[in-house]
Amino acid sequence: MPDTHTSKPWMKRIAVALLLLVLGIVAGALISRNSPPPADSGTAAQLLEPRALQPFRLSYDGVPLLDNDDLRGKWSLLFFGYTHCPDVCPATLAELARAYELLAQEPGVLEDTQFIFISVDPARDTPETLAAYTGYFNPAFIDATGDHAQLTALARQLDIRFRRGTGSDEAYNVDHTSAILLIDPQVRYHARIKAPHHAQDIRRQYLEIRRQYQTPPS
């Protein structure tokens, strides 16, 4: 019976192949479940349970610069930083300026959208400095700063952290959360777009959030 002798190892091979296939599928499923998300989602907007902003006020030398009423009725993209920041801040503002240009292609969007840069370095960033700085990226951008207590009161509500970093008195760094925050027209903290920021992603995510806001799922 030579047939049975040859068929046995043949069947064994099929069994081993099937077993390997099953193991492969299981392992694949496990790996894909535990693998890091694709690179693109690193910049995905994080939607939040919209949270009303408590009254806040930013002022400089007694001159009011920004409060809750300035955010009412418009979508606001907020970014915290400082003008002595050579890398992350100008890169983000340049991306926001490009996002603005992209959004200009969408009918009606810019009419109720504002971009606001808030300096967490009032010791060096006067309103004049800030106006020149943000105006360079886009003249429509709004800027503000406040004293430490005012900034902290607003930043805390938005899960933004900042602190003086390393460096000499003239050239110190300020560490700060680099997320872009989306405040909805009801002055609610609505979403958070984490760094690294790219204009196309900002545009896409903002438009998606806006669309869902205007036509909430029934």
Place this chain on the structure above:
Amino acid sequence: MKPLFTVLALFFLTSTTWAASTHGIEAHDPWVREAPPTAKVLAAYLQLHNHGDKTHTLVSVESPAFKHIELHRSEEKDGMATMVRVTKIMIPAHGKISFEPGSLHIMLIDPVAPLKAGNKVSLILYFAEGSSLAVSAEVRRGGAAGMNHHGMDHSMEMHKESHGDMKNHEHKH
């Protein structure tokens, strides 16, 4: 033979504006991000390739256009963007180091005069091994993308969608 030599010499001279070399270290695409005229601190980026058999260690950078220059790396720490000063950067034999937005950068402090897109900034890179490298960095408008593909896509997209306003167009070379 002479015309060929002239062509080669010209090619070499023009190519040094973007790729300079010393002891096997080559600098590619050096650029400075244009900033508001009031900005006190700017950043320069480039790639350093080490074609040699020995490690090179970048320890300082000088420029007549700035009063002070430091090497820094942007990092995410405790949920915050922070900058860490770096005192030396090793470029291993046959290796490469990239200075790019959101990561390693040459921090240019106190510009002697405001810089505009199109200006050239000369930088001299000093290595612990005793050599130095002079590069000419172009001032450009630029965002977070640097030279990766992501950036290229954006750049092309902007080009396609821009309507005559080239203000925010990122120059790629």
